[in-house]
Amino acid sequence: MSGSMGTPVVVERPTLRRGRPRDDRLDAVIVSAAVAEVGAKGWGGATIDGIAARAGVGRGTIYRRWPSKTDLFQYAATAVMRPVEASDSGSFVEDLFAAVLPIADMLTRPELAALLPSLLAEAANDPSIRQTLRTFVAQSRQQAIEAVERARIRGDIVASTDAETLVDMLAGALVYRRLLLGEATDAAAVRALVRQAVQSCATPTSTEEDS
């Protein structure tokens, strides 16, 4: 049911190869076909046959790479999720913005936007997918939380601020708009969101200094 996340190809193979070599370009072709198929029909509606046809590939070629539909799904989701990189510019608002913007970007990119609902649904019942998702989310969330913590240490925000709550509100607003309202949030809107959020923890003197 699972697969080792992060490894490009799930099934390990020996370096010494005999016979026809595997065509590595097919990996990407299959994954993007899978993403397209799932985007069009949902993971439930998507079929391996459909993905294979879309990729111009035989069913066996898919199963040779991923043991099951779920594994392919999991791998495809992993492929489109890229971890948020740490940003430490010294400016609280900028750091927070830098941590949150990639989330908004991912939610806007059509591949992940197409996969995310199915990914969440599968995660609810598949521990492996859940683990993958949780790990990724925790990493991204941690970047933002640390930015908040640094700001608190610097005294840029009030000490009573709960970093986790602040981050959950920011990331949550993006997810909520995407999943529940069906709306994307562009960079400008993200900036507005961050600005309003930081007011909840701004020190009296800091409220006017940043734009």
Added chain:
Amino acid sequence: MSGSMGTPVVVERPTLRRGRPRDDRLDAVIVSAAVAEVGAKGWGGATIDGIAARAGVGRGTIYRRWPSKTDLFQYAATAVMRPVEASDSGSFVEDLFAAVLPIADMLTRPELAALLPSLLAEAANDPSIRQTLRTFVAQSRQQAIEAVERARIRGDIVASTDAETLVDMLAGALVYRRLLLGEATDAAAVRALVRQAVQSCATPTSTEEDS
């Protein structure tokens, strides 16, 4: 693929009834069996046979009411979503709390928590389910937004506050925790969340008055 949401029974029937009347109690029995089955196995893993067995009912009895698995799902989801009632206590924090708490409650109740991920996944590809979901979300959201607007009119919060953003952050934090982090938010945590959120729009004099 769909059916008219909100109607108790999807298939419309004439008021003049001939023959044995449909046993309306079975509707609830089937829906709760469906919710239980989906909770246990996910919507993908749930089977009509399993639901029928759980409900002590024949498969035909289910298909007589809902033309397909998807329709039953849609109806079951609707059945567990209860609209948020307006609250106008005069206290901004209380009104906001009253508007947000039901969302947290729903996300905590096991039935909806089990259905929601699948519901979102289906909504992504089924316009009818999407419409149903959007309508419900918009209603709940509107209650909270209006509470914020009333507060602004009363001068309880700064005029520059964007009500939608505030509400999205609150609701979003709950959804984010539930779906992405897998955490429930209890009443106390909701209160803490609201308290921190209102600081982002508090007037200078209001920051100390409530604890």
Added chain:
Amino acid sequence: MSGSMGTPVVVERPTLRRGRPRDDRLDAVIVSAAVAEVGAKGWGGATIDGIAARAGVGRGTIYRRWPSKTDLFQYAATAVMRPVEASDSGSFVEDLFAAVLPIADMLTRPELAALLPSLLAEAANDPSIRQTLRTFVAQSRQQAIEAVERARIRGDIVASTDAETLVDMLAGALVYRRLLLGEATDAAAVRALVRQAVQSCATPTSTEEDS
């Protein structure tokens, strides 16, 4: 699975009746609808709903009279099978003709021609239907056999004649033509058949006397 053959209505009812009396005309209506339905679609293809619709009757009205589809079938078959009456004219050929002609008639009448194949098929697996069929066939066959035996006693035919074989050939030819060749045999052809058959047992002097 069975029912008491020969009784017009299978389920016995007390003479003292209260409530609305059963409408006896419906028996015939239903049976003829059943015959029509079976003729059109075969017993396997026929449905109780179809018969009920054809008869302008509710399904319960049928099941009140016959406990199952098989019982209705069995009853309908019985209704169209009328026993061959004995004939003892003193002429061997005439008696044989009188015994065989009704068989040809039945095989020609559309009702039985429609039911017979299904009847045989059901008889193969339903002991009750088999019993009904065998009894009727044995009775008809016995009439012909006795005509042959009387002729032997009178010395009209050679003593070595096997009556059963002779009768089986006659009746068999009719059945074979009907079931296997799809041909009906009219009265003239029956007469020709009998004439050829009696030659197999004719005494040397008897061959020319009958026309």
Added chain:
Amino acid sequence: MSGSMGTPVVVERPTLRRGRPRDDRLDAVIVSAAVAEVGAKGWGGATIDGIAARAGVGRGTIYRRWPSKTDLFQYAATAVMRPVEASDSGSFVEDLFAAVLPIADMLTRPELAALLPSLLAEAANDPSIRQTLRTFVAQSRQQAIEAVERARIRGDIVASTDAETLVDMLAGALVYRRLLLGEATDAAAVRALVRQAVQSCATPTSTEEDS
């Protein structure tokens, strides 16, 4: 509803084969499982699942070969019907015996004896099955008719003999005993039957020569 009778596999396939070839041994396994199932429960009582289980095969493997239960039935019936080979020994009685015995054999073999009633019932409503059956019967019948005609040309039998009638009586007796009386006719009984039948057309001189 039909398929081309006589072809081993109903669905035609191209000579250029790609992919895993169909396992031709399964055809026979399935057919014999079907015959066994039908023999045990009748065609109406037999189920595809039962046949599949008996054959140790998936349902799809059956449907890949025959589009419907009826088609499998038709094919199975064809498979057990083997045409009668011509016999021209010079002896009228022997030729006739040789032509009729295979019919008795088929009616005795349990496979066909089990299938025949259902086959006749289906033939009544399915033109394709009817055609198949009629063709086979006509072939067998023709062998016997030609034997009679040869005898007439040789002068072994009286010129007035109607070959068709004679054959219908012989074959009919066998069918009648099997279907209506439920009795098998063994080789000795067939010989007795033929002997009695030929007396109906024997020339005066020939009556004593054969025993």
Added chain:
DNA sequence: GTATAAACGAGACGGTACGTCGGGTCTTCAA
């Protein structure tokens, strides 16, 4: 008359088989 009780048309109900389709495995040929 009026009450009783069964028959009737209609259709819901629990089952079960049908025929379809998809998942995941295995087996052929060609590259």
Added chain:
DNA sequence: TTGAAGACCCGACGTACCGTCTCGTTTATAC
């Protein structure tokens, strides 16, 4: 050995039918 094709086993889907069970309505007889 890879890859395309497709057969294979399994099992769920949605349909249709069987035989049973209510409903509301009609229609006889009993009181």
